[in-house]
Amino acid sequence: MNRNERIARAIQLSGKPKVEIARLCEVAPSAVTQWVTGESKTLKAESVFALAKATGFRAEWLTFGTGPERSTETGHEHAQGELIGLVSAWDADTPLEDDEVELPYYAEVELAAGDGMNEVVEIADRKLRFSRQTLKAAGVEPECAAVARVKGRSMERLILDGAAIGFDTSFTRVVDGEIYAFNQDGLLRVKYLYALSGNAVRIRSENHEEYPDEFLTADQFRAVNMLGRVFWWSTVRRAPRR
Secondary structure (H helix, E strand, O other), X not given: OOHHHHHHHHHXXXXXXXXXXXXXXXOOHHHHHHHHHOOOOOOOHHHHHHHHHHHOOOHHHHHHOOOOOOHHHOOOOOOOOOOOOOEEEOOOOOXXXXXXXXXXXXXXXXXXXXXXXXXXXEEEEEEEEEEHHHHHHHOOOHHHEEEEEOOOOXXXXXXXXXXXXXXXXXXXXXXXXXXXXXXXXXXXXXXXXXXXXXXXXEEEOOOOOOOOOEEEOHHHHHOOEEEEEEEEEOOOOOOOOO
């Protein structure tokens, strides 16, 4: 089911006419028709959240098709995370909306020496687009925002393997319990950090039962390249093996 099909389903099951949906989302009725038909290729973050509120369907499901359709289906009173904005793959053929900016993308690459060593670098030809409204809500300046993708299960239950993250490159000081992206020995790591006495640092995973805490001395931590505090992440639900 693609995005416009999910939107059509949400509107249909809400029992509200399109004109009412348009009023609640503060858009023209023709815009709602374009969402349903797929004629509109982009959808602003505020429109998604307004549509989610109007229909009772989750913004994340409407956008990505991940997780339950409605929050009441989770069976939990308190969600572990909240989708605060939207990010989509950068397509050079699609012009940026007024509310969008393009952000640099970071990933691990193997060094040219071919000795198995990696480095975390900005991929020059890879960009992702992001809502300015999301950055504003997170208190992040557009020129200080960047994105990357998480690998591995160490942050699962919160940030899943393959999820995209947004981080603030201007926020690199360690605040206990915040999540940071950092480059350690050429590996892109996303972890909780805690400051200890003597400028040492504790590294904690969300999945700390399988990934025990790590401790870095002040000298070891100085060798770490802090990329920034993580302020946003997506949720990716992997397809089951057939």
